Amino acid sequence: MHEKVMIMTQSSLLPFVLLSPLVGSVVLLFVPSWRVRTIKSIALCTSVITFLASLFLWVFFNSSLSKFQFMYTFDWLPLSNIQCTLGIDGISLFFVLLTTFLTPICILTGWMSVTKYVREYTIAFLVMESLTIAVFCMLDLLLFYVFFESVLIPMFVIIGVWGSRERKIRAAYQFFIYTLFGSVLMLLAILLIYFQAGTTDLHILLATEFSERRQILLWLAFFASFAVKVPMVPVHIWLPEAHVEAPTAGSVVLAGIMLKLGTYGFLRFSIPMFPEATLYFTPLIYTMSVIGVMYASLTTVRQIDMKKIIAYSSVAHMAFVTLGLFSLNVQGIEGALLLMLSHGLVSGALFLCVGVLYDRHKTRLVKYYGGCVHTMPVFAVLFLFFTMGNISLPGTSSFIGEFLVLLGVFQSNTFITVLAATGMVLGGAYSLWLYNRVVFGTFKPSYLSTFSDVNRREFFVFLPFVVGVLWMGLYPEVFLDPMHASVSTIVQHGKFS
């Protein structure tokens, strides 16, 4: 009896996590829009409940299994073997957690600064949360594509409506068209796969053999889509634009979750489904990633907008991630996964830091800032902490990630490792430069006239990030342990080692 109840709760846990934000947003529709306080509370409660429920996923997760857990199947399209199958393994577990972790923070971030369309703001974030969770636990290729794309609509609206300047329209456009152009080819690829395998169920596709020529074609089509989302260097232009124009919470979501969609796609689909093509294209990915690391880091040094600096540093970090993924050994992939999580925390927190400054002074240009340490000491400490996280100081989460990535890549290509390691130096350069300019130096009273340190709400928004970064940096085993079985399966499945 007890066991039955356990199984029942386990199988309905994932749909609950997936649907509760949606339910919350439907409830919000019926709250009149002038009751701002109620709206915010409902949204926050929903997202916190979702987060707590998703923690149970972690608790009940069996790390010794590499198969998908918490499976839930719903017959979606009859006659065509397309079923809506949900499930998570060690790879997707933490992405779901990251999503549910960041959403309450986004809602809290907009607590005071969002004053127009509050209801729509919260609804957009909740809907986005549902959609991204669906992406991370969908085990059907076609439906994965559907949710992968559908995130565009809420994000487009978030950038366009709550963005800060006139340029936001351009940014929203660029974001939308870039991502769409990238991903439509994937739709055709999915259909081709369907015609060969007769299904889009991931389990069956992993067991399907594609001919080498077809693998290359399909891999490229998937690559077009994922590379834009990652973003890899020639197609990264949308990212700085979108980041700079998005509202603070929008940037947090963009950096924390949206960038992970592409790399998650690589790991979930490209690598295990097309192993030969993956080996064939590994040099390409290595080259693009190394160029990405160096180019983005160097570009970061000459930016004057704080958000752009962090956006470009995201590009550099994501290039590290792809490098790790395509090292095709357990260390590299696990490092990449850890780096994704850590980047979700660190760059999210850095965007929040910029948001704190922007809320007070309404500018993001570095040259107006200086001497913050005199007026905002707590902020200076937090900012320092996350800057150190960004340059992967040992003890922070990014260090473990980057270290494992370099370890992984070193086993397959030393030269690339050497080049990639320059990224760590350059990362230190731009991060410290930014920190120096903003926090130290003389402060500029002619530009900034009012001061206030982080308030209690902001402090509590930052706190979970600090805990997460330190925890992951000092005791990564908790995070690596559930991943291990799944990652090893991928490596063995592709016969990469």
Added chain:
Amino acid sequence: MTSQFLQLFENDLLALLPEVFLITSAIILLMYGVIWSTSQAHGYPILITNVGWLSLFVLSVAGLLVLHNPITTMVVLYNSLVVDQFSTLLKVVVLLSAFCSICISFEYFADERINAFEYIVLLLLSTCSMLLMVSSYDLISMYLAIEFQSLCFYVIAASKRTSEFSTEAGLKYFVLGAFSSGILLFGCSLLYGFTGVTNFEDLAKIFTGYAELPMLTSSGILIALIFLAVGFLFKITAAPFHMWAPDVYEGAPTCVTAFFAITPKVAVLGMFLRLFFSSFYDLMGPWQKIIVLCSLASMIVGALGAISQTKIKRLLAYSSIGHVGYLLIGFACGSVEGVQALLLYLIIYVIMTVNMFSAVLSLRTQGEGLRVKYLSDLSGLSRSNPILAFTLTMTLFSMAGIPPLAGFCSKFYVFFAALGSSMYVLAVVGVLTSVLSCFYYIRLVKVMYFETPHVWVSYAPMDKEKAVLLGLTLFFTMFFFVYPSPLFLLTHEIALSICL
């Protein structure tokens, strides 16, 4: 004698009961309207709303008759008409879309002070002609049904006599429509001349295995086929023959445009689907090429033509040309999946267009009652009418084919069918043009959400009928994805019935 006659046609009358009912009620409504509107005793009442409501009743009864017809499969009236599952489905769709398009135009009549109940009667008659088109089973009955429909359309396109645009639209539509009918008729006569039969089934018998006998392939038949296809493509505004559509869409009164955009495509596509799939199945080589070319052209014209438009109705015209391109992909596949994709697309297209046009029709300013004409007039809609703006946004995203809305499901299935029958070029071009067309759909969203208007406009509240329709169609558009299987199964069954 009389009883024998009745016995002979008993089943025919039963099978055609919806059409008979529709014609009879149209005549009764006409008489009612003529007598009462010229009645001095009642002060020459304006009857358009009254007749409109009655016509809604008539249409729903006709729909019930179609659905509950005791005869589900039969060839009637000396092999000139057919009733089967395919025609039943399409008839229901035609009646529903006619119902919706009358529903959304009540307020327009009242507002524009159109005092012509004949308009409604003509709509009923054209609906009836479309029912006949869907079930026509002979070249002659096909042509007659088309002409019946076109004549009604010429009149209603020019129905707003005080407007220059409307008259011009009517004239243009008449000239080009008559021209295309001429081409179609020439195709029919060539076909008759070369084969000696006009019945679809007889044609099918003649052409079975025709392609395998190259010495028999007559160029006359090919020419006839081309003429038929061109006439058909004219009627559904496929790309090289689309030139009239933007002008007519723009010039005609908006409620007429709504009717044009929503209803006739269903009937025309259905009829030609039957003709090409049942009669010319073995001649697929030639006609497939034509359809493929037109489909490519329509998608490209639809995507590129709409980019620089500034007027809403013209934009919608180009968008509908683009959608025709996607529909033709399904047609060109020549497989069961293709037909299924076409039917699915058709149904979802009708629903999205109803939504779109009810939104456009409801946008008129408070006071002067000026209607929205330019895209830029919509700016600030998200603040003045947030729910309407949201509805419109969702429909636009759906038309652009962004998942997880209904429009995506239809497009996805079209591409599915195209790849299934190795139409790689069609699929790739379709996918790329669908991204291109996103540009202008999103531009509307941009205008509504991100732009601040120079002049704030307050819109008059919309009436209940439109609100209900908007709500229902929005619900469908947003949540079709959650449970698509009923419609998939239904269209699959119908596609099987026409292909096998």
